[in-house]
Amino acid sequence: MAGSQGRSLGRESRETVELPHSGFEGLRFIDSHLHLADYDDSGQPLAFAAASRGLLVTAGTGAKNSARGAALSKQHPTLVRSFVGVHPSEAGKEGSPSWLEDMLPAAAGLGEIGLDPKYSEVASGSAQMKLLRFQLGFAEKAGKPVQVHSRGAERECLDVLGTYKLKAVLLHWFQGEETLGEANGLGYYASFGPALLISKKLKRMAKVWGRDRVLVESDGPVGFAALGGAGGPWLVPSVVFELSRLLGSPFEEAADAIVENSLSFLG
Numbered sequence: 001m002a003g004s005q006g007r008s009l010g011r012e013s014r015e016t017v018e019l020p021h022s023g024f025e026g027l028r029f030i031d032s033h034l035h036l037a038d039y040d041d042s043g044q045p046l047a048f049a050a051a052s053r054g055l056l057v058t059a060g061t062g063a064k065n066s067a068r069g070a071a072l073s074k075q076h077p078t079l080v081r082s083f084v085g086v087h088p089s090e091a092g093k094e095g096s097p098s099w100l101e102d103m104l105p106a107a108a109g110l111g112e113i114g115l116d117p118k119y120s121e122v123a124s125g126s127a128q129m130k131l132l133r134f135q136l137g138f139a140e141k142a143g144k145p146v147q148v149h150s151r152g153a154e155r156e157c158l159d160v161l162g163t164y165k166l167k168a169v170l171l172h173w174f175q176g177e178e179t180l181g182e183a184n185g186l187g188y189y190a191s192f193g194p195a196l197l198i199s200k201k202l203k204r205m206a207k208v209w210g211r212d213r214v215l216v217e218s219d220g221p222v223g224f225a226a227l228g229g230a231g232g233p234w235l236v237p238s239v240v241f242e243l244s245r246l247l248g249s250p251f252e253e254a255a256d257a258i259v260e261n262s263l264s265f266l267g
Contacts, residue, residue, distance in 0.1 A: 028053040028255060029240060030262035031233040032191045033112070033147060033172045033217035035059060036080065037068035045220060045233050046072075049079045056080050056233060057266070059112040059147055059172075061087035063099055070107060081266060083111040083147055085135055089119045091127040100138050108266055110139040111147025112172060115156050122153045132160060140164045145265055147172050154179045162186070168265050173219060177205055184210055189265045191215040194235045196242055198226045207246050214247075215262050216240055 029052065036042050036058035049056050058073070058080060060066025066084035073082035084107045086097050104110060113135045115122040122128050139146045145168035150157035154176025161169055169188040173195070176183065183190070190209050193216070196202045206214065216239045223231035237255075244254035 026053050027055055027259050029216065029236050030055045030057065030259055031218050031220070031236050032057050032170065032215040032262050032265070033059055033193075034220040034233060035061065035065065035069075035222075036072055036220075037065035039221050042072060046076060046079055048232075048234050052237070054079070054233060054236070055262075057108065057262075058082050060084040061112055062090050062094060063097065066103060066107075070103060073108075081108040083107060083109045085111045085113045085147075086131060087112050088114050088116045088122075088128045088131070088149060091120060091131045094131075096134055097131075100135065104138055104142050104144060107144070109145040109147065109168075110135055110142075111170070112149050113146060114149030114151075114172075115153035115160075116149060117152045122156050129156075129160070132157075136160070136164045136166070139166055143167050145170065145267060150174060150176065154183075158183060158186070161188075167267060170215065170265055172217065174205070175201070177201055180205055180208065184208070184213075187213065189213040189215055189261070191217040192239060192243065193217045193219050194224050194227060194231065194239060196239055197235075198224075203242075203246055206243060211247065211257070212261055212264070214243065214258060215265060216243065216258055 036056055058069040060069050060083060069082040073080040084103045086094055113132055115128050115132060120128055146166055147170045148157055149172055158179055171183060171188050171190045173193055174190045192206050216236050218233045218236055220232040223229045240255050240258060241251055244251045
């Protein structure tokens with residue numbers, strides 16, 4: 001697996017190992033954010049992960065699919081890690097998700113949580129803000145990393161995240177170019193997905209993000225119209241290739257470094 005000395009988008013490629021991989025040995029990619037429980041057939045992404053020496057980090061958006069993701073992680077411990085949480089779109093529907101207290105200790109982290117004005121108000125005192133603070137309190141207490149959705153509310157998310165002592169923060173599909181310097185300076189991780197292949201804005205952001213905090217994701221089963229509707233973890237190697245091009249590193253070195261970054265985030 002990635003060595004303890006660390007990589008900075010460069011170093012020798014790791015040895016080839018026989019499948020199925022054991023633990024983190026021989027990992028070639030980590031899809032840091034997808035929703036495995038939302039697939040009609042989770043067998044397809046699981047088979048791809050096994051065949052390509054990958055690890056899938058599935059995020060929850062509510063009680064039901066958080067529990068399903070946790071079950072998949074238990075069933076496939078070398079292929080899946082689960083995050084549990086309540087998405088901002090569900091604010092006001094689940095109340096205070098006290099079930100997190102029981103589920104979080106066995107999970108890899110808390111997510112997908114955050115703010116998004118597309119769904120409802122995000123100001124102080126809003127249902128979304130109360131939900132986010134409730135969940136961040138659990139993450140702080142449990143010492144777990146968090147995956148944050150911040151679309152359209154990057155400023156608000158950064159403000160509230162700074163009031164908690166969190167183990168690690170991943171800004172999932174972060175698009176706040178105007179707050180990039182601040183988020184980067186705070187040591188937060190950022191995950192880039194298939195949109196990187198077509199978005200000039202995301203390409204600019206990827207080039208200047210701290211190289212030891214760049215991750216990749218698919219956000220599967222979300223599809224991308226500009227890519228012919230394609231989506232899923234099978235696009236992650238293409239994202240890694242584009243990152244390697246943007247950062248001026250050979251593909252193997254970039255792949256190794258991104259895996260190590262992901263393991264560092266996961267702790």
